[in-house]
Amino acid sequence: MKKYFAIFAIVLFVTFAKAQTAGEALEVAKATLKAHGGEKLAQIKNLALKGTADVTVPGTTITMPAGFAMVTSGEKYRLDIQAPGLNFSQISDGVNTTSSMGGGAVVPPLNRVGLYLLPRIAEEGYVVTALSDKFKKKKGFRITSPEGFYSDFIVDEKTSRVKEYESSYDVGGRTISTAVSIEKYREVDGMLINEKFSQRIDLGQASAYANFNAKDISVNSEVSADLFTIKQ
Secondary structure, rough: OHHHHHHHHHHHHHHHHHHHHHHHHHHHHHHHHOOOHHHHHOOEEEEEEEEEEEEOOOOOOOOEEEEEEEEEEEOEEEEEEEEEEEEEEEEEEEOOOEEEEOOOOOOOOOOOOOOOOOOHHOOOOOEEEEEHHHHHHOOEEEEEOOOOOEEEEEEEEEEEEEEEEEEEEEEOOOEEEEEEEEEEEEEOOOOEEEEEEEEEEOOOEEEEEEEEEEEEEEEEOOOHHHHHHOOO
8 A cells, every 4th residue: 555655656746846847937938038028028019130140051161241131020020141142031921931942931930939939928829848858957948839849948047038049840841950049139128139149050961050140120110011922
């Protein structure tokens, strides 16, 4: 009898510990959202970043200067990167996504990974859980989107600001991962927006790297609907 009671106690403890871990992860996520602007960030309508970047050509060590622009508006987004010999665009009209490299999303869908997920932690379909075992010694949490795309957020112990995150998403049956490290934030209207950050995108056989420096950051400015039009 004592043996069965001991087994039951162990199972109960493990189950409770897992639930407690998930609950703690949600509390960390809430504190992180608050540190980044809280309700203001949750109610953001449009966000636009424009600046310079150093881009590494996939499969090489060649780095070239580039210009970039990222614009999000609800479920719509657009990313443009321009450099000598490179004119890349990825556009989502809220339903469909297209890339100038062909097919759907090649770089991470801006509205489904990273800091764009933070304001959605209370929305149906977005699940907050503990970090993967890879980051078990660090403070943070994971957010998974309704499509199954996930981002692991590592946050600062003292400030609750996101220091880095890793994401995984699916493109046509192939899994692509990305990692972002944030060097500097800019406070805009009470919100913390990425100003300097580096990104790695694993494309399977090769990886692409970029260091971004946002010169212009605008929040809730008027955005032309034409930006998100996918040309047939």
